[in-house]
Amino acid sequence: MTFISIVQNNIGNIAAVLWFLLCFRGYFRYTARRSIDTPTLAYAMHRFRKQWIRKALRRDNRIADTNIIANLERNVSFFASTTLFILAGLMTVLGTSSETVIMMLGDIPFSDNNSRGEWEIKVLLLICLFVYAFFKFTWGLRQFGQVSVMLGGVPERHENAPDELIDQHIESISTMASKAAGNFNNGLRTYYFSMAVLGWFVNFWVFMVLSAWVVAVLYRREFRSDTLAIMMSNLPD
Secondary structure, eight states: OOHHHHHHHTHHHHHHHHHHHHHHHHHHHHHHHHTTTSOOHHHHHHHHHHHHHHHHTTOSOOHHHHHHHHHHHHHHHHHHHHHHHHHHHHHHHHHSOOHHHHHHHHTSTTOOOOOHHHHHHHHHHHHHHHHHHHHHHHHHHHHHHHHHHHHHTSOOGGGOOOHHHHHHHHHHHHHHHHHHHHHHHHHHHHHHHHHHHHGGGTOHHHHHHHHHHHHHHHHHHHHSOHHHHHHHHTOOO
16 A cells, blocks of 8 residues: 555544644644733743742741642642653553454444554554654653752842842742743643544544534633633732
């Protein structure tokens, strides 16, 4: 079978994968640009982080602040560990016989007749997504650790550091914290998009619809949710 015939026989699946990648990468790029100056959860949280760091630098005892960072690190670490378990499960599924699962999927209405090769490609896409999520979680975890070190290196109040230096620390620490949170958010978004890939095991139309649905859900939560409205109503200066 030639390459052209393979493409012609799988044009629907190829279009679905391209649509998924457009939704996946497109939404990430869109939110990264819009969060700079548009009311979003990321924009509001960055403003609150700056207020938090500003108040932390005024305190002589910063135990509460280090506890906040430690709690954030625990959340990221939990998802990083969970991602490893998911990857282990997917690798196990990939290495075992899948004929029974393919037969079960074939009984679902409107299901495509998945061959073993198609099944393995779909599982490999899930593996790639969770590998990506793992790298995002672990990078965010390292960045939160860097926030702890940066906060510990800030001059204390009795040192009477100039205001310009303090403002510089506030900006750099809050920016690093936002970058760490951004990587954590991207890992969570990848979890959402992996749910869309499950639709591909039925047929490529379900895959495409679920990809668009995930974008709609994420957009509503980050740009139009009640949570954002509450945060914007109490946004610090």
